[in-house]
Amino acid sequence: xxxxxxxxxxxxxGEALAGPGRFGLDDAMLxxxxxxxxxxxxxxxxxxxxVGGGNFWRGRTxxxxxxxxxxxxxxxxxxxxxxxxxxxxxxxxxxxxxxTAIEMREIAEPYIRRKAxxxxxxxxxxxxxxxxxxxxxxTDTAAALRAAEIEADVILLAKRIDAVYSxxxxxxxxxxxxxxxxxxxxxxRDLKVMDSTAASLCRDNSIPVHVFAISEKGNVLKAxxxxxxxxxxx
Numbered sequence: 001x002x003x004x005x006x007x008x009x010x011x012x013x014g015e016a017l018a019g020p021g022r023f024g025l026d027d028a029m030l031x032x033x034x035x036x037x038x039x040x041x042x043x044x045x046x047x048x049x050x051v052g053g054g055n056f057w058r059g060r061t062x063x064x065x066x067x068x069x070x071x072x073x074x075x076x077x078x079x080x081x082x083x084x085x086x087x088x089x090x091x092x093x094x095x096x097x098x099x100t101a102i103e104m105r106e107i108a109e110p111y112i113r114r115k116a117x118x119x120x121x122x123x124x125x126x127x128x129x130x131x132x133x134x135x136x137x138x139t140d141t142a143a144a145l146r147a148a149e150i151e152a153d154v155i156l157l158a159k160r161i162d163a164v165y166s167x168x169x170x171x172x173x174x175x176x177x178x179x180x181x182x183x184x185x186x187x188x189r190d191l192k193v194m195d196s197t198a199a200s201l202c203r204d205n206s207i208p209v210h211v212f213a214i215s216e217k218g219n220v221l222k223a224x225x226x227x228x229x230x231x232x233x234x
Contacts, residue, residue, distance in 0.1 A: 009048050050143040141201065144199075163230045
């Protein structure tokens, strides 16, 4: 059976990479993600990754810190995670490129759309780090933007939580779980699966989003094959 998607963006939250500890990097989780990605690349799926930074930094920790500075610090946290993923992927024998929206040539390539597409066409994995390079935009928005730019077929939104819910299921046991929902409904109901800018960008560019739990082995492959796990946003 052939994969449903030819070119994907895998969006991984920083918290997911932290594993049970909720902070820093978990070697077992990095290894599992690398194995999952290897599985889909072996099927010929062109794969790119956008990673968050919440396992190291999330928002302002002081009223004396302005939002822009805090956001730039978050972008640097995503670069740490990107380099960790790069090493994990390489340990699985994968060819990887890290591209950053903020130039740091000693450790990564600058983001260049045509170069990213060319690298994916030859089978390399491209990790997009540092968000969009601009404050006030989340890594969810970066994933939506890169998906539109490289013409990805889908965003695979890998999270700690296994689907989209009407409320936080960890706090509200009566939260309703959705198997399918639209971008417009995400916006109207103010659901927190992704920020409104990212949801609007996906809606306006007709980019589907498949939300699922990264912690369950095999979920990335299941999503790529079009199995009905988690929540599909269209």
